Amino acid sequence: MSAAEHREFTASVRALLTKHATSAAVRAGMDAELGYDPTLWRLLSEQIGVAALAIPEEYDGVGAGLIESLLVVGELGRTLANVPMLGSAVLGVQAVLLSGDGDAAARLLPGVAAGSTILAVCWAGADGWDEPGIHADGETLSGTAHYVLDGLPADTLIAVTTSGLFEVSADAEGVSKRAVATMDPTRKLAEITFDAVPARRLGDRDPLVVAARLREVAWAAVAAEQVGAARRCLELTVEYTGSRVQFGRAIGSFQALKHRMADMYVLVEAAESASQAATAAVAEGSASAAEDVWAARIHCSETFTTVVSEMVQMHGGIAITWEHDAHLFFKRAHGDAQLFGTPRRPLTHSA
Known part of the structure; x- marks a missing residue:
């Protein structure tokens, strides 16, 4: 897909999630036995074909690729909707393809593409x-x-x-x-x-090569999710500070908070660039993939953790109540920071 097609595709995914993956729907999914709303997954699979994106056409897939799949993961990060995208349609599909087993792919992937197999x-x-x-x-x-x-x-x-x-x-x-x-x-x-x-x-x-490649895919996917979630946290914070009034003014008009939100914006923009570079490197099998994913893993984790912490601070006491979604983003940030492990040593800057 071209950049314009990516924007149009992302807009379609976001529109569906805005309608069907509301805060109330996500919370209902939390209490369900499966942990998600099967109706939402059916809509995403049937109306947009998200489960089939990275599956080759010979296995009834769309034949798009990993980049398009991770665009969906990023949009899901904005809502925290826990449909079987990351675990099944990304990692599961990539594991089967990386195995090089054509018979297994022909047997398993058509069902995944249809959204009926997890x-x-x-x-x-x-x-x-x-x-x-x-x-x-x-x-x-x-x-x-x-x-x-x-x-x-x-x-x-x-x-x-x-x-x-x-x-x-x-x-x-x-x-x-x-x-x-x-x-x-x-x-x-x-x-x-x-x-x-x-x-x-x-x-x-x-098996060592397959596992290393699968780890790169996993870290790139989590980075995409973290960026989507962090950007949503920034949007919610800007919205809240524009409506919360103290001393006769919206608190978002105070210079100190403007500076903090500007810092949040810079972090999110930089994290998005790191995430996109990692996704492209992994999708293309670039020689720099391991390094790019490593950098994205560290930067996107730190960004999401920092941005959601600022969100909680600027929302005040309401952010730590069960009724507000800020605490859900806070918990996702800490969970994502550990998911699929972390680099064994931090990035260093050469003199």
């Missing part, structure tokens, strides 16, 4: 994503995957192990799921245990 990537161990929680003994899987996105509603599980990727039906004997308590109530995570479960190996590519 994939969940089972990856992290108890200490995070650097050590997989699942180990393979031949074609048999054992262990526990932690922090699994879309794990509860998943139809098919894609297990990441040091031996490669494996496919398992979510209702296979020996597989058990449980929801886990999280700081962020808008995003449900699951713990999935495999007890000597027979599995189907996906492709024969180097």
